[in-house]
Amino acid sequence: MPALIKQHQYKRILEVGVALGGHAEALLNNTNVEQYFGVDPYRSNFDPEDQFIKTVGAYSNRSEQENCDYLYTWVKHYRLNQFGTRCKLIRATSAAAAATFTDGSLDCIFIDGDHRFSAVMQDLALWWPKLRPGGLIAGDDYAMASVAAAVNQFFAAEQKDLLMFSSEVGYQIWGVYK
Structure with a gap:
């Protein structure tokens, strides 16, 4: 993603699904993005198909929600704090966050939140x-049947061509230009 962002000189980007913040950190370290918005509710049982929080929980005695709270604090104050005003972490659902953005206000959007079909469709419709x-607009996890089906269906209805890119670390990214 950093190469695509640099190539197009995107300045305002948003990511749905921040998790550990590694992708956010890579984008901010390797591009001239002026404003990064990261949206994640950091809520347990948010995406039952994603084992992320259970994996995090394997290293602590806390409840899943306590792990989510801890993770949010760590990402915000330790991992992403170094980027100052260039980075805004929004702890909200995708729908709540989308309601606060003006149409046509973002250069690039990366979808990597809830991976269920209905949730991916909702994220695409909202963003x-x-x-x-x-x-x-782009995302990963296209190998997941629910993600691929939603992406294909949504952009077929929009009559937009789906492109596939290779990331700098070797995973596939789907993308559509507006």
Whole structure:
């Protein structure tokens, strides 16, 4: 993603699904992004198909929600704090966060939140209008049947061509230009 962001000189980007913040940190370290928005509710049982929080919980005696609270604090104050005003971590659902953005206000959106079909469809419907013309909406986890089905269905209805990119670390990214 950093190479695509640099190539197009995107300045305002948003990521749905921050988790540990590694992708956010890579984007901010390796691009000239002026404003990164990271949206994640940090709520347990949010995506039952994603084992992320259970994996985090394997290293502590806390409840899943306590792990989510701890993770949010760590990502915000330790991992991403170094980027100051360039980075805004929004602890909210995708729907709640989308309601606070103006249509056409974002250059690039990366979808990596709830991986269930209905949730991916909702994320695409919520965030697609927020993307400016010429902007890129993208995501990973296309190998998950639910993600692929939602992405294919949504963009077929929009009559947009789906592109596949290789990331700098070797995983596949789907993307659509508006």
